[in-house]
Amino acid sequence: MLSPYRIVLLAPLALCLVGCGSERDQQARAPMLVKTELVRTQSWQNVIRLTGDVQAQVSTELSFRVSGRVTERLVDVRAHVNAGDVLARIDPTEQKADLAGSQAAVAAAEAQLRVATANFERQKSLIDNGFTTRVAYDQAEEALHTAEGSLETAKAQLGNATDALSYTELRASAPGIITARNIEVGQVAQAARSAYTLAEDGARDAVIDVYESIFLTPWEGSAAKLTLLSDPKVTALARPREISPTVDPRSGAVRVKLSIIDPPAAMTLGSVVAAEGRSKAVDKIMLPWSALTSDARGPAVWVVDPQTNAVSLKSIVVDTYETNSVVVTSGLMPGDRVVTEGGKLLRPAQVVTYEGAKA
Numbered sequence: 001m002l003s004p005y006r007i008v009l010l011a012p013l014a015l016c017l018v019g020c021g022s023e024r025d026q027q028a029r030a031p032m033l034v035k036t037e038l039v040r041t042q043s044w045q046n047v048i049r050l051t052g053d054v055q056a057q058v059s060t061e062l063s064f065r066v067s068g069r070v071t072e073r074l075v076d077v078r079a080h081v082n083a084g085d086v087l088a089r090i091d092p093t094e095q096k097a098d099l100a101g102s103q104a105a106v107a108a109a110e111a112q113l114r115v116a117t118a119n120f121e122r123q124k125s126l127i128d129n130g131f132t133t134r135v136a137y138d139q140a141e142e143a144l145h146t147a148e149g150s151l152e153t154a155k156a157q158l159g160n161a162t163d164a165l166s167y168t169e170l171r172a173s174a175p176g177i178i179t180a181r182n183i184e185v186g187q188v189a190q191a192a193r194s195a196y197t198l199a200e201d202g203a204r205d206a207v208i209d210v211y212e213s214i215f216l217t218p219w220e221g222s223a224a225k226l227t228l229l230s231d232p233k234v235t236a237l238a239r240p241r242e243i244s245p246t247v248d249p250r251s252g253a254v255r256v257k258l259s260i261i262d263p264p265a266a267m268t269l270g271s272v273v274a275a276e277g278r279s280k281a282v283d284k285i286m287l288p289w290s291a292l293t294s295d296a297r298g299p300a301v302w303v304v305d306p307q308t309n310a311v312s313l314k315s316i317v318v319d320t321y322e323t324n325s326v327v328v329t330s331g332l333m334p335g336d337r338v339v340t341e342g343g344k345l346l347r348p349a350q351v352v353t354y355e356g357a358k359a
Helices: 004-029 093-129 134-166 212-216
Strands: 035-038 041-044 047-056 059-063 068-073 086-090 169-171 176-181 194-200 204-211 224-228 231-243 253-261 272-278 282-288 293-295 298-304 311-315 317-321 325-330 337-341
Touching: 047 176, 047 194, 047 253, 086 194, 093 134, 204 212, 204 231, 204 272, 212 253, 224 253, 282 337, 293 311
Parallel strands: none
Antiparallel strands: 035 337, 041 282, 047 204, 047 272, 059 194, 068 086, 086 169, 176 194, 204 253, 224 231, 224 272, 231 253, 282 325, 293 298, 298 311, 298 337, 317 325
8 A cells, every 4th residue: 555655756647647648649639731633534645655676668588599609798787779789699600511511402403403494495395296106205304393492492492591590699689788798608509598678778667576465455556656766856756557467476466567667867777766656545544652551451541531631541443553653443433532642651540631621
């Protein structure tokens, strides 16, 4: 049992503790000042930006038509060539020998034709005067036709040999820029195997790999804006020209080729560009990123009860996360008041105050 003296000493301490407790309760019950915003719908467009590179609309694989050892390589990658320019040569020894043999065969066939023609003319003159038999005349005529056929065959073989000799020179099929080279001097080039890749002058494409779900979005307009990454001042418009019917199994993307309208000179082959497209405008609920928090189910926001000014945590479904805001698909209704700043220290049912709140 405490003595009266100790009770007198402890009384002020007890009064002090009671006073402090009352002060903490008053502070806990004081509404917290937060910043809020009324939920409303806004016109929103989804902006898609993807990068790609500039390529020639027509790209040709150039190859030798005959096999042989490469003796000359006259151009390299990035060189501009004109139609008919010689790009490389292979050893023509075999083709020259074939050409000489074909020329000799033509000469022999011409000699046989001259003999057969003279014999036929003689037999024709004799049979008109009755000095030879019909059999001899028919044999001479048949020999003439055979000699004529042999000459035609020899001439065709000569033409093939001439072409084969010309095939030892690889020439550009059109004006353009060499973008790839697959041969070296001394290498044995195989017929029909690509030696050079030629990007033909003319139309240009912006080639971009896009994700498949992009085709589910209705887009505004038919053209995309292209921006040169190395110089954002250089821009152009492009329209879809070709969409791959399959998905790349390695990247999971779909390749799209956009035809560039009047490509600027700065958009050279291989330039990296950014393509920008906008979806059609729709009404969406948008909130500043600072309003976003989470609960056990995912994204959530603090909603203020207009009657009691008490807050509650409400789950939402986010459609898109943007730089300074989030686009909400469901979970909120226009007119709801959402806490946008100061929500980190809130707890369910806590009373808050905000600018314009009812006393």
